[in-house]
Amino acid sequence: MLNSASQYPIFGPEIQCPHCRQAIAALTLTDTYLCQRHGAFEANPDTRDLVHLQSNRCWREWEGEWYRQHTHPDGIRFEIHEALDRLYTEGFRATQIVVARRYKPLISAYLERYNRQVMATQSLYSDAPSFERSDSRANRKELSAKEAAGKPSQKPGDHHNSTSKDKDSSSSPLRLYGLPVTFNHDENDPRWGVINFALEKEVGLPARYPYFRMFE
Ligand SMILES: [Zn+2]
Structure with a gap:
């Protein structure tokens, strides 16, 4: 035998x-x-x-x-896109993308670049309340000037940005197709040495189908 x-x-x-x-x-x-x-x-x-x-x-x-x-970020990106597409046709919406930890070096830098591009696009549409912003920034500058060099770590621009929208993304800074991305940490589960990602999902359709947008 x-x-x-x-x-x-x-x-x-x-x-x-x-x-x-x-x-x-x-x-x-x-x-x-x-x-x-x-x-x-x-x-x-x-x-x-x-x-x-x-x-x-x-x-x-x-x-x-x-x-x-995968050896290139595009490969896993397309595979995730296909899976999202399938979920959508089955009547689910994804709430989170969990990527196998072994891909972290491959796609972290890519996602950071990608997210900066997306945020730059979004900021084109969210420029309206800039009055108040520049105001508070100016105030803060004054303030920190008064406080002198006591707290060098507090940069003037840092705080005024933490609106609720930014808080969302700071809990998971990496996003793909609008969904938060995390990396699987369970080194003891051999499945994660093989599979590429998992989607957390719930019943229901996305408010508007966001996943194609990035390909246009
Ligand atoms: Zn064949």
Whole structure:
């Protein structure tokens, strides 16, 4: 038994092709599976990665599903967009995006840049009450001038910005498609070494469907 099993790569004699979902067979005594349409996939017995040799794309498996392992922020972004789209058609709205922690280095910088762009766009529409703002800023400047160099850490611009809107985003500074993004912290759950993200959801449609907006 053991001997015949070891003729095959780690995923056994047959897998589903991650691309076309056809059953594809292993080449015995190799780590390779061969899809008629998509060519060779190689299973790594140590990492349990499945790599498409032609494109170098990589998948990991969890409970019979392949999860593409992303190396570019756009890849995971599009995958999240598809999942949001699916939720929407099923009558749910997402309330939060939980991304696997291993992607934090990949997408944090990207999301920060992306959020700055979105906020810049939004501020085009929220410029109206700038009178009061510049007023209070001026007051604060005076105030901090009076207080002299006692509290150098208190920057004049910092406080007047903390309106309720900004408080929302400070609880989760990263957002994607208007939804707060957090990273999964449970290192002990092996599922999070494979899956890419999870969506927290509730029944109901978004007030207005926001997820396409960013692609226009
Ligand atoms: Zn295929």
